Amino acid sequence: MKKLIYVTILSALTFSACEKSKTGGCIDPAAYNYESFADYDDGSCLYILGCTDPLADNYDPQAGLEPLNGCDYSCDVVWYLTVSAAVFMDQWNIDYYHFFLKNENTSFGYLGAGTAYSYVPDCIPQLDASTLVETFSWQGNYDSSAGILQWEAWGDDGANILILDYESDEIVYPNECLAIGLSSKKLKAYKEENKKRKERAK
Numbered sequence: 001m002k003k004l005i006y007v008t009i010l011s012a013l014t015f016s017a018c019e020k021s022k023t024g025g026c027i028d029p030a031a032y033n034y035e036s037f038a039d040y041d042d043g044s045c046l047y048i049l050g051c052t053d054p055l056a057d058n059y060d061p062q063a064g065l066e067p068l069n070g071c072d073y074s075c076d077v078v079w080y081l082t083v084s085a086a087v088f089m090d091q092w093n094i095d096y097y098h099f100f101l102k103n104e105n106t107s108f109g110y111l112g113a114g115t116a117y118s119y120v121p122d123c124i125p126q127l128d129a130s131t132l133v134e135t136f137s138w139q140g141n142y143d144s145s146a147g148i149l150q151w152e153a154w155g156d157d158g159a160n161i162l163i164l165d166y167e168s169d170e171i172v173y174p175n176e177c178l179a180i181g182l183s184s185k186k187l188k189a190y191k192e193e194n195k196k197r198k199e200r201a202k
Helices: 002-021 083-091 184-201
Strands: 071-081 096-101 107-112 132-140 147-156 162-172 177-182
Touching: 071 083, 071 107, 071 147, 071 162, 083 184, 096 162, 107 132, 132 147, 162 177, 162 184
Parallel strands: 071 177
Antiparallel strands: 071 132, 096 107, 096 147, 147 162
16 A cells, blocks of 8 residues: 555656656747747747748848748840841841830840851840840749739830840749740741731721
8 A cells, every 4th residue: 555655646746857857938939039949839939030041032040930022033035046036137227226115115226137056145235235134033932932924025116116036935944044035936926926916806
């Protein structure tokens, strides 16, 4: 009987000691008041707001909580003429292609006739302006870092009349160099599709 009482008392003391050893605190390592000794989360975690994505321009290694669209991203895009596009421009007497963001009235650059590429150029601007290189920026988050670049190319035959020859939506990724080559196939395809749209609208 004495042995049974002893075991019961010992078990009660052990249970009581376990209960007393539990400590509340912040158990999230991303919080700046993280407590490694805490046994359970008591809701006391505090965070530094900022961008947590190392690919972002405004990455903050100290940040623990990221607000919506809290990251700033950018990438370079290079436009160039393929050989077929240069021939196309010559056939249609197009001197320049002026580039616009969709729904904006200001051109961000142009490509002139005459220089064509048989290979894919990089995003380093050329002294002869044979490529058009621009940096574009957008906002997002760590788990949603891709952007969409919507652009148009308008042909100029020297008569101060611009004709929309091509438009496209491109998915862009942080810090990449996206190369876009104009080709006669793409330009002709857009002309045909644009013609069909106008006919359907009548």
